[in-house]
Amino acid sequence: MHYYAYELAHTVLSPLRVGVSGLRSILDMPFNPFAMTPYGRHLAAACEFFENVTRRYGKPDFGLKTTRVGGVEVDVHERIVAATPFCNLVHFKRDENALTGIRHDPKVLIVAPMSGHYATLLRGTVKAMLPDHEVYITDWSDARDIPLAMGRFDLDDFIDHIIQFTRVLGPDTHVMGVCQPTVAVLAAVAHMASIDDPCQPASMILMGGPIDTRRNPTAVNKLAESRSLAWFENNVISTVPLPHAGFMRPVYPGFMQLTGFMTMNLERHMNAHVDLFKNLVKGDCDSVKQHQDFYDEYLAVMDLTAEFYLQTVKTVFQDHALPEGTMTHRGVRVDCSEIRDTALMTIEGERDDITGIGQTQAAHDLCSNIPEDLKVHYMQEGVGHYGVFNGTRWRTEIQPRIREFIRAVEYERGDLPNGRTARRMHHPAVAVSPV
Structure with missing residues (x-):
């Protein structure tokens, strides 16, 4: 019913929006003397304000047309290199003809959160990584636009997508999980390690994620624990109404x-x-x-599929299945101690009110068989959740550390057959905060 009420409200407001838009057009006419009066300016501001707070906001564009590589400005083109009904793997392809010399920049797969916002929320993340990396990102699809015939999509499917896309990119890929998908990234890498997958990532960078929400629980964590799964299913899950392509799909609505x-x-x-x-x-x-x-x-x-949302709430926030050692993927227990050859970096924000301090760092305890000098933890002072992956501190303090961490891993793996066995890092640039 929530979704139908939401759609009804937009329908009822549509005629009013048309009228307000017409009035604003009149007030914006350059030869309208009334528009220059204080009352006219207030009325025009009210019209624009009303339009802003009542309109639908569609999916934004990344809008990353150029970047600077080695001091040279080069064009950037978005290319879809793999696709499923639920996600596109997007490559930000830099114009090779404009690059100076042959470059072998590391491949970085950024796993964007599927928590209500589009992958474009990481525009600043991608922009900062582009000059020194071949950047790919998971561009998740809106569940309301996916026909019910395309099937379900749950946390297991999310993990499968990470594994599949890592294999598409091949060996020596560096996987970066931002916020919510850190749990899925860790589970995917653990699965690949358990089967000795030749495409195991060279490193994983986990940023502001709920690996263990029992550590310094936030208001979000406490809410998830205080309600039963049935409460979430009964109060926040709706079915997609017409005319959307995903009609009748159970979802957790984005609004x-x-x-x-x-x-x-x-x-x-x-x-x-x-x-x-x-x-x-x-x-x-x-x-x-x-x-x-x-x-x-x-x-x-x-919108998120209902099964993905509910499984995430139960697995991550209620059962704490990953740190408890009870999480499964396709019926097989996720064992992070299987990871041996993938370097690990975790990043947290001092003022993060979504993911408390220590929740992401918990990954180091779970990955007990990664050598200690393949592990790095960094806590950025003065930033909240959003500041971990966007903004000035991200560009000037966090991203440079990630760049040096990835370069150090690349350096240590460079002379090994197929890059299959990681060696310990002794690069001083990555020793920002050993665990």
Whole structure:
């Protein structure tokens, strides 16, 4: 019923939006003297404000057209190199003709979270990695656009996608899990190690993820534990209505996830929109654009399949199955101690209110057979959850450490047959915070 009420609200508001849009067009006419009056400016600001808070926000573009490699600006083209009904593996292909000399930059698979926002939320992550890496990202599909005939998609399928895409990229791939998918990345690498897969990743970088939510639990963790799985199924799961292609698919709607995000910091979001109105009245275009750029991304949400959402809640947040040693993938227990040849780096934010300090670092205890000098942990001061993978601290402090970590792994594996056996790292650049 939630979804139908949501669609009904948009339908009811549609005629009003048309009227408001027409009024705004009149007020924007250059020869309208009324538009220059204080009342006219307030009315025009109110019209734009109303349109911003009531419109649908579609999937944004990555918009990464160029990057700088070795001081040279080169074009970037998005290429889909593998696809399933639920995800595209996107390669940000740099123009080889513009590159100076032959480059053998490391392959990095960025596993984007499937937690309500599109993969474009990691635009800043990709942008910072592009100059020194061949970057690929999992671009998850919106469940409401996937016909029910395409089948289910749960946490096991998510793990399978990571394994499949890692094999597509081949040996010596570095896998980076951002936030929610860190658990799936660790499980995928453990599975590949257990079968001695020749495409085991050279390294895995786990950033701000809920490996063990019993450590410094946050409000999000406590909410997941305080409710039964049946409560989540009865209160947040809906079926996709017409006219969407995924009609009748059970989903966790993106707008409900967004509501949860917004209410966690409701006062801040309300103040931001009050400031938007004031800046519209003043004509402060820079501030308005900055606000709109952020919220165009933040308010663009996607639906998750119900089975993926519910299995994640139970496995990760309620049963703590991975740190307890009871997590299974396709009926086989996930054993992180099987991982021996994949280097591990974990990154946390000091002010993260989604994933508490220590939750990601827990991966080091689980991966007991990775040599200690193949493990690195780094805690970034002064950043919250979003700042772990976006923003100034990400670009200037976190990403350079990841770059040096990957380079050190590449250096140590470079003279080994097929890169199959990792050796211990003694590169001083990666010794930022040994475990």
